[in-house]
Amino acid sequence: xxxxxxxxxxxxxxxxxxxxxxxxxxxxxxxxxxxxxxxxxxxxxxxxxxxxxxxxxxxxxxxxxxxxxxxxxxxxxxxxxxxxxxxxxxxxxxxxxxxxxxxxxxxxxxxxxxxxxxxxxxxxxxxxxxxxxxx
Numbered sequence: 001x002x003x004x005x006x007x008x009x010x011x012x013x014x015x016x017x018x019x020x021x022x023x024x025x026x027x028x029x030x031x032x033x034x035x036x037x038x039x040x041x042x043x044x045x046x047x048x049x050x051x052x053x054x055x056x057x058x059x060x061x062x063x064x065x066x067x068x069x070x071x072x073x074x075x076x077x078x079x080x081x082x083x084x085x086x087x088x089x090x091x092x093x094x095x096x097x098x099x100x101x102x103x104x105x106x107x108x109x110x111x112x113x114x115x116x117x118x119x120x121x122x123x124x125x126x127x128x129x130x131x132x133x134x135x
Contacts, residue, residue: 015075017053017108019045019100022069024060032067036092041068044094048101053108063125066090070100074109083110088121096121 021042022028028038046055061069066089074083086109091097099115106112114122 017075017104018073019049019053019055019104020071021057022061023057026064027067027069033092041097044097049104053104063089066123068092072104072108078108078110081110087123087125089123091121
């Protein structure tokens with residue numbers, strides 16, 4: 001997140017979690033993940049999380065070996081409660097997207113326990129990549 005975007009988010013209260021969906025060079029392409037309708041997945045997340053979370057698309061999160069990557073950033077309240085961004089890789093099934101949606105609707109990082117099944121997708125990106133998303 002750029003400094004300008006972060007300022008805009010803090011000005012609006014950052015009351016909602018942010019779901020960042022990678023749709024760049026590898027994530028979101030049929031060449032990398034051919035069995036998934038990538039646009040349908042993104043549209044489904046946007047529709048199901050409307051009014052609950054900000055869903056944004058980004059070009060590349062630099063974790064291409066884990067396509068498709070989604071990062072769930074906590075709301076301001078979730079961050080105050082100790083929540084930190086959660087990186088999910090290989091989110092290539094409708095069931096995974098549904099589990100993400102349910103968790104975010106319940107509050108997301110810091111406010112609700114993630115469904116156990118999401119442990120299969122959770123990973124820690126490099127410090128450089130984490131830092132770039134937080135900036």
